Amino acid sequence: MMKKIIAFDADDTLWHNEPYFDEAQARFCALFQDLASSQQILGMILNHQVKNLPLYGFGIKAFTLSMIETALELTQNTINGSGIEKIIAIGKDLIEKPVELLPNVEEVLQKLHGKYKLVVATKGDLKDQHRKLHDSKLGPFFHHIEVLSDKTELDYTKMLGRLDCPAENFVMIGNSLKSDVLPILNIGGIGIHIPYHTTWEYEKIDFEIQHENFTALTDIKEVLDIL
Numbered sequence: 157m158m159k160k161i162i163a164f165d166a167d168d169t170l171w172h173n174e175p176y177f178d179e180a181q182a183r184f185c186a187l188f189q190d191l192a193s194s195q196q197i198l199g200m201i202l203n204h205q206v207k208n209l210p211l212y213g214f215g216i217k218a219f220t221l222s223m224i225e226t227a228l229e230l231t232q233n234t235i236n237g238s239g240i241e242k243i244i245a246i247g248k249d250l251i252e253k254p255v256e257l258l259p260n261v262e263e264v265l266q267k268l269h270g271k272y273k274l275v276v277a278t279k280g281d282l283k284d285q286h287r288k289l290h291d292s293k294l295g296p297f298f299h300h301i302e303v304l305s306d307k308t309e310l311d312y313t314k315m316l317g318r319l320d321c322p323a324e325n326f327v328m329i330g331n332s333l334k335s336d337v338l339p340i341l342n343i344g345g346i347g348i349h350i351p352y353h354t355t356w357e358y359e360k361i362d363f364e365i366q367h368e369n370f371t372a373l374t375d376i377k378e379v380l381d382i383l
Contacts, residue, residue, distance in 0.1 A: 165330030
């Protein structure tokens with residue numbers, strides 16, 4: 157039997173990410189605090205993001221465009237160039253955020269490297285994710301990098317085809333039950349969930365997963381105990 161391939165999600169699994177988006181949204185809400193409550197504005201941003209996913213996909217550029225559309229909605233298309241410039245600045249600041257590894261990530265990768273083929277399987281902007289991987293210094297641990305347009309069953313099936321790996325020999329580790337676990341379980345793979353302290357609303361599910369190939373951990377270091 158071939159060695160198992162172990163794939164890791166990137167954002168909020170290998171390094172911090174969602175808090176930066178929370179900070180960006182707070183800055184955006186402050187710009188329009190006289191027009192709507194933060195809760196209303198966040199709901200509008202999310203609606204635009206979800207609506208735009210088929211067109212823009214995931215990542216900072218898509219998020220920035222959704223903020224601009226939200227601003228147009230809030231101002232009834234009267235926002236000026238200076239206002240748009242402030243929103244673009246929020247997006248650019250996101251791209252320039254430092255890469256901060258989560259605890260124990262490097263230790264786990266060091267111990268798994270050489271025993272398994274390690275893969276990064278993540279969503280987002282191709283250029284930005286490659287930049288973060290480079291800045292993280294984790295690149296040498298990985299056999300293969302996949303920046304997916306989405307993480308559906310079909311996306312994973314196509315990726316496994318490129319890796320020449322049957323689903324039963326594939327392990328996916330990530331912080332999103334919706335994107336990193338459920339699709340993998342549905343195609344016959346192994347899903348390991350390591351929660352992050354905050355989750356994008358779009359990635360939340362409202363039910364518990366019961367499956368023989370599913371494992372829930374509290375820390376990435378626990379991966380070493382079960383592989």
